[in-house]
Each structure stands twice: as structure tokens, then as C-alpha cells.
Amino acid sequence: MKENQADQNVRRSSRLKQNSIQSYFKQEKAIPVVDKKKALKPLKEASISVNDLIKPENVVIKIKHEKPEHPKTTKATKPASFRWLRVNKWTKEAMALCPKPIMGTDDGPDDDCEVRKACMVECTDKSCTAGPSCGNRGLQRQEYAKYEIRSAGGKGDGFYAKEDIKAGELIIEYVGEVLTKDAAQDRLKHNTSRHVYGMGIGDGIVIDSAERGNDARFINHSCDPNAETGKWEVRGRPRVAVTARRLILAGEEVTFNYHFETEGERVKCMCGSKKCRGYL
Numbered sequence: 001m002k003e004n005q006a007d008q009n010v011r012r013s014s015r016l017k018q019n020s021i022q023s024y025f026k027q028e029k030a031i032p033v034v035d036k037k038k039a040l041k042p043l044k045e046a047s048i049s050v051n052d053l054i055k056p057e058n059v060v061i062k063i064k065h066e067k068p069e070h071p072k073t074t075k076a077t078k079p080a081s082f083r084w085l086r087v088n089k090w091t092k093e094a095m096a097l098c099p100k101p102i103m104g105t106d107d108g109p110d111d112d113c114e115v116r117k118a119c120m121v122e123c124t125d126k127s128c129t130a131g132p133s134c135g136n137r138g139l140q141r142q143e144y145a146k147y148e149i150r151s152a153g154g155k156g157d158g159f160y161a162k163e164d165i166k167a168g169e170l171i172i173e174y175v176g177e178v179l180t181k182d183a184a185q186d187r188l189k190h191n192t193s194r195h196v197y198g199m200g201i202g203d204g205i206v207i208d209s210a211e212r213g214n215d216a217r218f219i220n221h222s223c224d225p226n227a228e229t230g231k232w233e234v235r236g237r238p239r240v241a242v243t244a245r246r247l248i249l250a251g252e253e254v255t256f257n258y259h260f261e262t263e264g265e266r267v268k269c270m271c272g273s274k275k276c277r278g279y280l
Ligand SMILES: [Zn+2]
Pocket: 112, 113, 123, 124, 128, 129, 130, 131, 134, 135, 136
């Protein structure tokens, strides 16, 4: 029985090799262009092209209502090989692909926190004079919403708000290992875990929370999501914030749209929303 399952995994993985290239998240949110001095440019590829690398079998497994691997809470249910990260861990190879910062600090510090925020660039001590009162360092300060990880029924585990979260507020950062797309693809060939989540962020870079990451990996897809992802620049590097699209009430499951695309087998959606398109 186990051997059969392993075989199936291998087959699924090899199918994935062909399909995953066409599977990705697209940009969810246009980057605001701010009309102000310094002619700040919007992020060129602010697209979170999400999940090049979500393995089709992960979703399939959820649809089959198999017992979730993480039935209760995060800490108690992490896979044996999994390690928690507070911040992204970059490989040298991915770093080499990292685009140049769009917002240099050559001009010295100023009080343009709101301008930077609108351009999705967090302030640093170099760029901003506001110090502790600066309201544009949420990712660096990990100003996350209160949440819990618990069962989301047939979908496996889910990420639930434990307090009301206002529209636009940061919920959590999507943290993982930052790999080149090639390296991430290569891992998929060998990885037998069914919880593999990779988020493509442009420039051939992927944030992969399969082996290392934070609780954002538990956020499920919805066709009518209450949250969205956005690519920010923090200290010259791209990072992904999950923010509320609307008021999220305490107790609601937090979801975003994976924009999962594949030319292979279509995957049935379990989101349960009235706007469900039926498939991911
Ligand atoms: Zn600031």
C-alpha cells in the first residue's frame, strides 16, 4: 500500500515538472503610483506571481478529504523536517538575481513615510527620520494580526483571524526560503512532502515555505478571498505581505487567491464561497 502511494507520488511529481511551469499566481493588486517629488517609480514587477510551485498533488490530497497532516496547532503539528523562520532565508544564487532597490537612500533621510508606503517600500533608519513613530515598518517589526492555525475541514488546516483586521492591514508576512526558480523546481523533483508551497515573486525568484517558513503557509485559497498578497521592498530586498482586502472579523478564515493555473489536470476548488469558480 505504502509502496503504491510512493509510486503515485513519483508519477505526480514528474507530471508536475511539466505542469508547474505554467502554474503561477498572477499579480493581484496594482501598485499605486504616487505623484510626488522624486518621481518614485512603482515597483516594476510588483506582481506576486504566486505559486509557480504549488504542487498539484497538495490540492488533490485536500480534495480527497484525507486526514490533514497538521490537525491542531502549528507548533505541535509541524512536520519533523520543518524549521520555522522569522525572516526569509536567501540562497546566494537567489541573491544574485535580486533586483536593485527601487528606492535608494542616497538622498538621506526624509519624512516621506507615506510616499514610500504607497510605493510598497518600507522605511529604514537610513531613509526615514521618524524612528519609533514611523508607521511604515510593519514587516520589519512583524506587526502581525492575531491569528490561530486550526482545521479548516476538508481543506486541511487553515489560518484564522483571532481579532478584527481592518482593510489594508498587514496580517502576516509570507516567509520561507528564497530560491531561484530552477532550484525550487529541482527541489520539487525530490521532495515527497505534500505541503509544498512556493510563491514566485518575479526575477526568477521563489519564496518556498516547504521546508522552512512561517504560518502564512497555512493560508488557503479562495475564489472570493478576504486577503491578498503584495510585494514589498524592505532594505533593498523583496518581501511578501499578506494584507486584508476588506474588514476581516475575528473567527474568519483568512484566504487569498492562488491564481493557480495549469495546463494539466484541472483542480477542483474547495473554497465554498458563493463566487467559487469550481476549479483553482
Ligand atoms: Zn518612515
